[in-house]
Amino acid sequence: MIQLNVEFLPYDEIAIKAYDFLVKFGCEKDIPVPIEEIAEFGLKVDIVPTPGLLDVFDIDGGTACDLSTIYVDDFIYKRRPTRFRFTLAHECGHIFLHEKYIRMFEFDSISRWQEFQDQIDHDDYSRLEFQGYAFGGLVLVPRHHLKPLFKEKLPELQPMIDKAMSQGFPRESYISVSLDKMASLLAPIFDVSTDVMIRRIEFDKLQNLIP
Amino acid sequence: MATMKDFTMFGKFFKELRQKRGLTLRQFCLENNLDPGNISKLERGKAHPPSSRELLEKYASYLKIEEGSDDWYNFFDYAATCSGKIPMDVMKDENLVEKLPFIFRTLRGQKVPKEQLDELVELIRRA
Numbered sequence: 001m002i003q004l005n006v007e008f009l010p011y012d013e014i015a016i017k018a019y020d021f022l023v024k025f026g027c028e029k030d031i032p033v034p035i036e037e038i039a040e041f042g043l044k045v046d047i048v049p050t051p052g053l054l055d056v057f058d059i060d061g062g063t064a065c066d067l068s069t070i071y072v073d074d075f076i077y078k079r080r081p082t083r084f085r086f087t088l089a090h091e092c093g094h095i096f097l098h099e100k101y102i103r104m105f106e107f108d109s110i111s112r113w114q115e116f117q118d119q120i121d122h123d124d125y126s127r128l129e130f131q132g133y134a135f136g137g138l139v140l141v142p143r144h145h146l147k148p149l150f151k152e153k154l155p156e157l158q159p160m161i162d163k164a165m166s167q168g169f170p171r172e173s174y175i176s177v178s179l180d181k182m183a184s185l186l187a188p189i190f191d192v193s194t195d196v197m198i199r200r201i202e203f204d205k206l207q208n209l210i211p
Numbered sequence: 212m213a214t215m216k217d218f219t220m221f222g223k224f225f226k227e228l229r230q231k232r233g234l235t236l237r238q239f240c241l242e243n244n245l246d247p248g249n250i251s252k253l254e255r256g257k258a259h260p261p262s263s264r265e266l267l268e269k270y271a272s273y274l275k276i277e278e279g280s281d282d283w284y285n286f287f288d289y290a291a292t293c294s295g296k297i298p299m300d301v302m303k304d305e306n307l308v309e310k311l312p313f314i315f316r317t318l319r320g321q322k323v324p325k326e327q328l329d330e331l332v333e334l335i336r337r338a
Contacts, residue, residue, distance in 0.1 A: 036235045036238075037235060040230070041230060041235075046254070047236060047251075048251050048338050049248045050248075050334065050338040051248065056327075056330065057315070057317070057330075057334075058319065058321075059316065059317050059323070060315075061315070063312060063314075064309065064311065065308070065310070065311055066310065069310060071335065074248060077237070087316055090316050094314070102313045107309070107311070108308070109304065109305075110304050110308055110311070110332055113308055113311050114329075117325075117328055118325045125314060125322060128314055129314065129316070129320050132316065
């Protein structure tokens with residue numbers, strides 16, 4: 001087993017790092033976040049559309065060991081814009097958060113790389129992936145934009161909530177549909193999928209603001 | 212004999228001009244109806260510059276290179292230098308290994324099975 005001893009990063013700390021990332025590239029005020037421009041012009045990586053990644057390997061994307069290249073499945077690159085943006089943000093997370101782990105390994109042969117892929121500690125792998133995932137969401141849906149926009153859109157849920165309440169339904173019965181509706185209102189603003197939006201709302205516990 | 216730098220300078224120059232226009236690869240290809248995979252290979256020196264003068268002139272116009280400018284002459288000079296001279300071993304194993312992904316964003320958050328790694332290496336070599 002190959003261990004990287006990836007440090008634990010609480011979600012709140014990843015949020016701070018995501019904000020620092022946006023500030024570094026002067027994009028903390030921009031919505032939707034121009035993640036493609038950040039990757040290409042800021043981080044100076046090549047974004048390479050790669051046919052077959054998803055079909056054959058279930059892979060959306062990956063970052064080269066030398067940090068020069070982000071591979072994105074060709075179909076996602078061309079046909080799934082929100083997923084493309086999330087994949088880029090996720091991979092930028094690896095570059096921004098995990099450079100020290102990536103630099104620890106300089107593979108001198110393909111077989112060494114294969115050995116690493118096969119033997120990397122599962123907990124380390126999961127931790128790297130979770131942090132990349134969390135970072136991706138926090139970069140595309142930054143906290144300092146999400147909460148005010150969530151509050152701004154709340155009145156649009158009110159008729160549905162009023163109706164449910166007038167019919168005697170408890171909060172638990174309409175909270176999920178309210179959350180879905182809120183996600184569908186906010187997702188286009190951030191140019192993310194509703195799934196990413198729901199996760200972000202839930203991670204920031206903003207559903208508690210729904211009456 | 213041409214050096215490795217010679218083989219990649221057309222692509223580097225192409226990329227530099229595209230980025231000068233403030234366009235990402237995807238935006239540039241969408242704007243001009245080009246295949247981003249092919250242009251990416253061209254920019255990374257993994258594909259020959261086109262030998263057709265007509266196609267090169269089209270690319271030059273997409274990049275908004277002014278005819279007769281220094282950029283114009285450099286563009287065609289680099290294309291001539293690089294044309295047909297991409298070495299077959301440009302992605303030999305020692306070059307490839309640092310371009311392999313460190314970890315992947317997979318659908319289910321799982322590692323790629325050991326038996327698929329060879330296939331993945333070949334896919335990245337061709338990318």
